[in-house]
Amino acid sequence: MKYSPIFFFILFISPFHSLAAKSQKNVVIESASQFQGWCKNLSYRHFKRKKQQPYNWSSSTVRQLNDYQTKGSWKVNSVEMRVFCQIRIGKKAKHTKMEIR
Numbered sequence: 001m002k003y004s005p006i007f008f009f010i011l012f013i014s015p016f017h018s019l020a021a022k023s024q025k026n027v028v029i030e031s032a033s034q035f036q037g038w039c040k041n042l043s044y045r046h047f048k049r050k051k052q053q054p055y056n057w058s059s060s061t062v063r064q065l066n067d068y069q070t071k072g073s074w075k076v077n078s079v080e081m082r083v084f085c086q087i088r089i090g091k092k093a094k095h096t097k098m099e100i101r
Helices: 005-026 032-049
Strands: 054-064 067-076 079-088 097-100
Touching: 032 054, 032 067, 032 079, 032 097
Parallel strands: none
Antiparallel strands: 054 067, 067 079, 079 097
16 A cells, blocks of 8 residues: 555644644743734634634733733624633743633
8 A cells, every 4th residue: 555745744743733732831921912812812712612713803912010911802603702811921821811702
């Protein structure tokens, strides 16, 4: 049985992709822009797990004392869904608090 080179490429890359996704939670949040991207990705995955397609992301991130706070919104089925994420500066991304309304 002969396998194509693409088969071996996918077989080789797959374990690394899953490791990279898991290790993202252990990334230390060091900037507002980094946290804004993290909040966007985290909330996007939330909707995708519910089999919904979010679109039209908009947000702003501020530093409030020792925290970063991102207020954002997605459109889901033409309804605006508000997202609020908060993390202590210097904490790992897995400690993000997220609210969706």
